[in-house]
Amino acid sequence: MGHRRPLPVVLASLLAGLAFPALADYQLNFPPPKTGLAQQIYDMNVWVMWICVGIFVVVFGAMFYAIWKHRKSVGHKAEQFHESTTVEIIWTTIPFLILVAMAWPATKLIIEQKDTSNPDVTVKVVGYQWKWEYDYLQDGVKFMSVLSTPREQIENKAEKGANYLLEVDEPMVVPVGKKVRLLLTANDVIHAWWVPAFGIKQDAIPGFVRDAWFTANEVGTYRGQCAELCGKDHGFMPIVVEVKSEADYKAWLEAKKAKAAAAAGDAGxxxxxxxxxxxxxxxxxxxxxxxxxxxxxxxxxxxxxxxxxxxxxxxxxxxxxxxxxxxxxxxxxxxxxxxxxxxxxxxxxxxxxxxxxxxxxxxxxxxxxxxxx
Amino acid sequence: MEAHATEHGHGAPKGITRWLTTTNHKDIGTMYLWFAAAMFLFAGLMAMAIRAELFEPGMQIMSPDYFNQLTTLHGLIMVFGAIMPAMAGFANWQIPMMIGAPDMAFPRMNNWSFWILPAAAILLVLSMVLPGGAVATGWTLYPPLYMQGGISYDLTIFAVHILGASSIMASLNIITTILNMRAPGMTLMKMPLFVWTWLITAFLLIAVMPVLAGAVTMLLTDRNFGTHFFDAAGGGDPVLFQHVFWFFGHPEVYILILPAFGIVSQIIPTFSRKPLFGYASMVYATASIAILSFFVWAHHMFTVGMPAVGQLYFMYATMLIAVPTGVKVFNWVATMWKGSLTFETPMLFAVGFVSMFTIGGFTGLVLAMAPIDIQMQDTYYVVAHFHYVLVSGALFAIFAGVYYWLPKWTGHMYNETLGKWHFWLSMISFNVLFFPQHFLGMAGMPRRIPDYALQFAEFNQISSIGGFVFGASQILMLIVIVQCIRGGKKAEAVVWEDAKGLEWTVPSPPPYHTFETAPEVK
Missing domain, CATH: 1.10.760.10 (Cytochrome c-like domain)
Known part of the structure; x- marks a missing residue:
């Protein structure tokens, strides 16, 4: 589960005064990153949160000190100072410098996120109410990916499976270590394609094509969901991506092509x-x-x-x-x-x-x- | 003062016509506040239903479509029906009393700007029982999803038109009152900070409400008259709506929070027994925030696929807002520093506001970082963020203001013990409700979903329990207010030991007409 747990724990107890039971079962951070982009986002978030914690401790340390020591009930008499241009300039300048320090690495990361050039694989992704279509443009493989959780589980008539609401009939499949470029659009309303472990979220907008990219660095199955409200079954159109080795990926492509050829025979x-x-x-x-x-x-x-x-x-x-x-x-x-x-x-x-x-x-x-x- | 009250041979008229035909700023302020309270409880009930559905994985008590209707109406009603009218209620009661004016500049328009509000509320509430149900697109009303709804979608557009007209009229009234009716000697830079924040807010409202009206009118013609503003198939662009909406929407969040800054800036000096630190810098910071709010809207749209330079510009501009916001927080803390502090309920809520709003500010800073926002956008992290700034921000400030001025308005002290219970229950349950939602968002739970994967179950359950306690705690406030109106210890003219300002120079409760002869301000 979440790495570097202490930070949110500190925050939780400091700010909320709460003690969460059985912390081991509660994920407090992003899922483990599986792309370079996701790793950088993860690290940047941790870093920014520490800066926030630092500022919080300084500012509210002062406030709680005042609350403790400068109370009327302990006999503190109010002083009447109410202005200092020097102090105002200081606490305008320091935050500005902190912001510049934060903006610099963020700038580099944005430019990297936007660089969709030189992909190894290009997949067109189309959002429908309420399913995804994956079209492997170079290989002529195209299929729909629909939620496979049985209705009985949603209606509480059957035991819920481990991947409840995060499972599909036909997952998207990509090769490990290859740059995958997504071309996203939608058929009806706006959807958003999001896989947290890849650090990628992009709206799919009807009538327009947007692009995004990721390079998965570990074989495995990764799950996400549509992130833009798209009607009543918005919560029921998950995304599942299987990252396979190059050889397994090729084999999968061939199997898909064979299946498509068989389906074409149905037409007549x-x-x-x-x-x-x-x-x-x-x-x-x-x-x-x-x-x-x-x-x-x-x-x-x-x-x-x-x-x-x-x-x-x-x-x-x-x-x-x-x-x-x-x-x-x-x-x-x-x-x-x-x-x-x-x-x-x-x-x-x-x-x-x-x-x-x-x-x-x-x-x-x-x-x-x-x-x- | 008492003599002035009967100068025209009348006090408050009796019966229902008093409220229907009143042009008195105090009556209108009272009606705004009760309207806001009713809408707050109504939309709060919707939130309870939402949290009940999210208590466990699986669909239990409603359909997914009804869930979406509830989240939409909860948002629309809380923003337009609860927070904004509550702030307008404070403006009506307090601005004339704080600047030494006898009433608002346009008393009849004041009546009208209140009385069209119930019409808008009826349109919104009615839409729940019409065929197809209420709007289920989220309060942001994005097309093309907005094209798919039934008759209630058109009624909601009319409701937004009416709400906008009401806000614009109220704003014109407030600006004219502040600029023309200040007591002799009260220069702009001597005005109480609450008056300053409302002056700036009113300008924001006049600037952006017509923009929202334009956006929803384009939705209306797209839906009914064959235009294609937002339909790509007809040469339009769905993302255009988002740009126009957020050009309204971002200033809107400052419309909700700036008067809250004002209220808190009145309360903290009183209970610190010390003048507000950095008055001038507070005014400039408020104005800077207002101006910057027009240049940052697309940070709500980091995932639509803007070019890199667009992302960069909106990220830098948004981060800049942290500077004047930080200045305000520092000034509040400096006001408390070396004061002589006491913690009656208004001060508790004010301190709660400063600390919790700052957490919302920090998560706002995280969300401003475009690369991180790619992960956070449209997740529960965002839900947590804006509830920290709007509930423990705007709403806590409203609570603080109600407790602060209620003795002045009613002439009675409220029950301090119950008030403190209200604060502590709200403060603790609020954090149980919303703090875990940060974790849910980061772990991958999108917002606006009626059902969720199993790994989100624990935090959702904690959040729901916090929600139920928070909801129940608000009944306490209602009890305190009703008790206080009916009776209680007599309030002095200067209710709080070190309260400064013209409103404390009139008796509690103030006579029906105050400051018919303008006071001198030195």
């Missing part, structure tokens, strides 16, 4: 109802259930029900169109860019024949392809 396929329903249920729970709820009943006034809705029981072209394009001006996004034809076909079929609906018609990938512009 004709599925049975059972296949579509099974696949559709998975797609529904990963993409639709957070708003329309797992049973399709929606939340009145906020998110419409799918059960018995005009769209899900009307013409299937309208339904496919809604899934592909969404409804502008509302929280309903178009899933066209996120999901492939087979996934859209499956989820539309599932919505028309499950969740209390029974239109009886099947939607095949070809139907979806025909409606894509």
């Amino acid at each position: 396929k004709v599925f049975t109802q059972a296949e579509l329903m099974e696949r559709g249920a998975k797609v529904y729970n990963a993409n639709c259930a957070s708003c329309h709820l797992p049973d399709g009943k929606g939340i009145p006034g906020a998110f419409p029900a799918i059960t018995g809705s005009k769209i899900a029981t009307g013409a299937k072209e309208g339904h496919i169109g809604m899934a592909l394009i969404g409804k502008p001006g509302t929280a309903m996004p178009g899933f066209g860019p996120q999901l492939n034809d087979a996934d859209i076909a499956a989820v539309v079929t599932y919505q028309r024949n499950g969740l209390g609906n029974s239109t009886g018609d099947l939607v095949q990938p070809a139907d979806v392809k025909a409606l894509r512009k």
Whole structure:
């Protein structure tokens, strides 16, 4: 857990007068840094905190001395001095010099943080409500990363796992010791990509591309969360990054490519109802259930029900169109860019024949392809 | 003095029309303060619900969307409904009495600037029961998320318009009163520091409230009339809103804290039995903070992806604010130095203010360091930081001021024992509530989340317990105030042994009209 614990402990007891029980179980500082940037931030924070503690001790030492010795109840008579230009100049100048000393290393670190040049790997990261998409531009690998904590755990119906709310179905994978450049943007609202161990946080803004970088120096799994309020499931879109050795990373890339090739084969396929329903249920729970709820009943006034809705029981072209394009001006996004034809076909079929609906018609990938512009 | 009170053949009118039609600065001040108290308790209840949901991991008592509505309304109502009206209440009661003026310069506008406040409050509260619920974007109202809401999002924009209009009218009134209605002999540099801080605050309000009104009006037209100010797909820029919002928002935090500086600068000299140290430097420091506040806004946006020079400029400018703020703290300590100190409740809250606000100032300095802020931005560290400056800062100063002037306003002494209990309970529970949030933020807990990973459970539980105690402690204050209004030991004109200033030259309680003949200030 946290290194250099004494500082916050000193602060805690000094300022708050609190004695926290069982300190070993309470993390008091940043997670152990795993990039050069995070290490520098860690060290700078510790240094700045010590400066603050020093100033606090001097200033409030004086104040508490006065409180102790210059009380009326111990018979202290008030002196009437009330001005000194010399003193004012001194306590304007000294803080200014301290600030300059703090600003100098911070300046160097900012310039380093902003230097995204010469990356080894570039990954485009797109924020969606409420998941992340990772697109490995050089290798043609692209996938969604969604919270994998079961709903039962969130609703307190099952024991919570060790990585509760910090686990995803498909983690981002990067090679150790390589400079990774992220290109960040968002599809709907502003999100922020944050992994504390890497010392990197960058807003993902719809319509704009921002960049950031990190070089992870240790193999392992690192977790973070979206840091910008992005709607109701803001607390449920974690980030998981697996740092692998160069060889493992290459192997992972190959496996991903093979899987993508297999998925592409689905596009022209004709599925049975059972296949579509099974696949559709998975797609529904990963993409639709957070708003329309797992049973399709929606939340009145906020998110419409799918059960018995005009769209899900009307013409299937309208339904496919809604899934592909969404409804502008509302929280309903178009899933066209996120999901492939087979996934859209499956989820539309599932919505028309499950969740209390029974239109009886099947939607095949070809139907979806025909409606894509 | 008593003779003056009946000069026009009337004292305070009776019944509800007294309050609806009043143009008396004391009545209006009282209404502002009660309004603020009601809003404080209401938004405080929301905070209790928030802390209850965060008591344990998992979703227990509300939906994530409702959680977001509560955090949003808690912020909006505390800032615009509790702290700002409370400061306006002090301004109304105290400024005329402190500068020897008979009333505010524009008494009818004064009535209007108060009475439109309840309309704004109703819009905000009503939005909780409308379809889709209240605004759930956080008090910062960022688009494009703001585009996704229902009817209550438009009502909230109107509420902000009304609140802004109220603040602008109150500010015009305060500036005119201070500049034109001071008693003969009271030069600007003889004004009590509370009057100075409000004069500067009023200028800040007039400068930035229209900016906020503009920003939310652009949201309104984006939402309803097809404009694309903040929509990248139509050529707009979502980050533009953040720049405009924080151009308002940063001066806004000084609007909340400068009158608090003023209150504390009245109280510390009284209970130190010693004049304020460095009066002139306090005035200059206040003005410097106000001016600097216009040039630092983008430090709230270090993670939007500004160029390095942008980061550097906003970091340097923000760090500079530590200098005049430090000067104020040093002056307060120097005022206490070699005084003859006593610790009645107002002084306890004032000393609590100085020490706790300084902790908020230190974390502010940490956050000003752009590279560190990259880690801290949008985490519980920031939540802890701004509650240290707004709760143990602005709110503690309001408490201090209420205890300090309540005997003057009501003519009765309050219950000192209960007052001290209120202080110690608030002070200790406040730190139990907010100190652990620094650790949560550093360990990686983002703000505005209704549920969290297991490693954050312990500190959240401690924080929630502190929160419940802090909330319950505020009922004590209500009891003290009501008791004091109803009766108690008779207060002298000079309530505190060494209190200086014109407000202590009138009886306690003051007659309905004071200073109809201006006093001479030497």
